[in-house]
Amino acid sequence: MGEFDLMTGLYVFVLATLAGREVITKVPPTLHTPLMSGANAISGIAIVGAIIVAAKAEGTLQVTLGVIAIAMATINVIGGFMVTDRMLAMFRKR
């Protein structure tokens, strides 16, 4: 994405925040813990950035940082989605 523009990025950020606000305000309190662990999983999106920096890493230090970043982000992605699914499976109506 060579032509990335800061202003466009800001527009995207602000509009996504507003969209998130609209959607998440309506999540009922009973689901706030799964919402949070699900948000944990989504913040694991840093894995995308981690793969990009790891792919072009040069030298031991950069490679090490890249691998640690990938590992930490993957913990969030896998752990976050799995534990959220585990919790949501418990919410049953009888």
Add this chain to the structure above:
Amino acid sequence: METVIQLTYLLSAILFVVGLKRLQSPATARKGNSLAALAMLLAIIATVLETQILDWTWILVGIALGGMIGGAAARSVEMTAMPELVGIFNAFGGGASALVAIAEFLATPGIGASTTGVTILLGTLIGSVTFSGSFIAFAKLQGLMTGNPITFPFQNAFNALLFIAAISLGAVTLGVFGSGDPQTLFYVFCTFALILGVLLVIPIGGADMPVVISLLNSYSGLAASAAGFVIGNTVLIISGALVGASGLILTQLMCKGMNRSLANVAFGGFGGSAGVDRSEIGQRPVQSADAEGVAAELGYVNSVVVVPGYGLAVAQSQHELRKVGDLLEERGVDVKYAIHPVAGRMPGHMNVLLAEADVSYDKLYDLDEINDDFGNTDAVLVVGANDVVNPAARDPQSVITGMPILDVDRARRVIVMKRSLSPGFAGIDNDLFYMDNTLMFFGDAKESMAELVREVRELA
């Protein structure tokens, strides 16, 4: 190909929003989570297509390592320990984003006072603060360090100075003013950011953890967004913004639930249990009952509302509580559960514990839904909750004035299951315990609940 990749990113962003939208109802939430996971997979596929990856070895090592740790943690964690898990996950999210920014700095020598330079510093700062702050929050929740606030003189002034020092260092790193070895300056900048994260969380007490953990959740999203600005990736910016918004909404709800401002939680040094005058607490007479008496109070009425608090989670007696509820329902009693926004150690924690114990989710009511019903309720059973049912919140002179409470004192009969008359986190006496319609049921929550199950079962 470029267009396909960009459209895949767009589809991923849409699915994240749709997935979160499905969380608006327990019936659709599980599918929503799966959609979000699909969105993540699409984003990763698009990234792999976009990036020329010459050597997969280390990338796969990182994914395998993280996948194993994350999977094991998700499978084995106790539901009572969810706050700890979310706390440590916040740390990893912030840490990963910070490392992306740091790696980008190292890969771009002579970066100077450019837009990229500023976003790199911002990403490093937010990510590092989230990382170290979340570790402290985790350590407090896990009991690795004291849950009481750790304060020292001029703490807030010191933190402000440290923040200004970090920003100035950042400016020097980019060569805005002064000069030096950018690499070395950058490492000092990182260290300052990490220390700042620690110092921001240590003065916050254990009872305020729901706020802190929500706020750090928000930061972990902002850190991801910042990393998105660093590498110029829109899907990172969008997903990070969604998480940021989610964490901020929960932070506001938690503050409202405690009737505190965010500034007061963050800089007030409250939320511990130290330094409160307890000399007058427990000096007034109360009425108490044993399990048999409580069973009779609950078993022969039409409606019972259960108010679970953090004490229930500590005693792990949610399964016994559900048995009591089931037995009462078999007797034709209408049983509901009223959950205060700040019950437990994180937002919605109590709901998950009751769901785990197989309580049907349509019996769980939040404060606004149920508060008007207490006047028509025959009996309320308070288990391990204290401040959130303290009528002193309606007294303008009280330290908890204005805090939203469950109006349990309006029920015809209130039964409080508690170890002793000791105060809650607010450190004040609870007038509810001494009211004419209140019965205290003293004892360890686990044993008392087991006794109660037996006694309710034996009712005619």
